[in-house]
Amino acid sequence: xxxxxxxxxxxxxxxxxxxxxxxxxxxxxxxxxxxxxxxxxxxxxxxxxxxxxxxxxxxxxxxxxxxxxxxxxxxxxxxxxxxxxxxxxxxxxxxxxxxxxxxxxxxxxxxxxxxx
Amino acid sequence: xxxxxxxxxxxxxxxxxxxxxxxxxxxxxxxxxxxxxxxxxxxxxxxxxxxxxxxxxxxxxxxxxxxxxxxxxxxxxxxxxxxxxxxxxxxxxxxxxxxxxxxxxxxxxxxxxxxx
Numbered sequence: 001x002x003x004x005x006x007x008x009x010x011x012x013x014x015x016x017x018x019x020x021x022x023x024x025x026x027x028x029x030x031x032x033x034x035x036x037x038x039x040x041x042x043x044x045x046x047x048x049x050x051x052x053x054x055x056x057x058x059x060x061x062x063x064x065x066x067x068x069x070x071x072x073x074x075x076x077x078x079x080x081x082x083x084x085x086x087x088x089x090x091x092x093x094x095x096x097x098x099x100x101x102x103x104x105x106x107x108x109x110x111x112x113x114x115x116x
Numbered sequence: 117x118x119x120x121x122x123x124x125x126x127x128x129x130x131x132x133x134x135x136x137x138x139x140x141x142x143x144x145x146x147x148x149x150x151x152x153x154x155x156x157x158x159x160x161x162x163x164x165x166x167x168x169x170x171x172x173x174x175x176x177x178x179x180x181x182x183x184x185x186x187x188x189x190x191x192x193x194x195x196x197x198x199x200x201x202x203x204x205x206x207x208x209x210x211x212x213x214x215x216x217x218x219x220x221x222x223x224x225x226x227x228x229x230x231x232x
Contacts, residue, residue: 031216032217033218037223043226044224044225045226047221047222050220053217095217095219097217102166103172104161104221108158
């Protein structure tokens with residue numbers, strides 16, 4: 001089974017609208033971390049936001065927020081007031097909390113295109 | 117602060133040649149990761165080091181690939197001999213190396229390798 005599932009291969013959103021990128025995960029660990037990265041066309045991987053499994057509040061970083069629903073095992077990224085510069089690939093990733101495990105497992109990504 | 121530095125940014129070589137990719141992690145980071153990104157397989161972890169020691173190399177595709185970390189500020193990924201199917205973007209990432217789920221990996225700009 002896939003550990004990280006991103007079901008939206010591509011999305012088109014009008015500039016200034018909010019956008020939600022879906023991510024579901026699968027783990028039997030009680031302790032885990034969820035990460036979102038942005039990859040613009042230039043190719044670099046940019047860390048956006050982190051959510052821990054024990055965090056009671058949804059994480060926020062500027063225009064980015066994470067809609068964390070633990071019971072549903074979902075960690076959707078919300079971008080408010082989208083901008084043209086938000087056009088990029090977005091990857092969801094998970095680190096499971098087993099001792100000594102530092103691996104990140106990535107989803108297949110969602111390509112977001114912001115339309116002027 | 118300087119981020120993760122990778123060189124070269126682009127490499128074009130012919131099949132059978134040796135290729136060496138270089139990475140300088142963020143100062144103070146104790147964990148270093150090598151990833152490969154292709155359209156077919158997405159982002160794959162090849163190997164990671166903690167305190168210069170290889171911890172998990174289960175993602176290294178075959179014996180043609182080798183990685184070293186002679187000191188805390190430098191790592192290499194070598195492919196010998198290279199093959200066309202090795203064409204990909206190779207990322208290096210580093211993290212503080214905390215033994216918990218909050219540890220965030222920061223990526224370098226990547227090396228785009230083309231093997232003709």
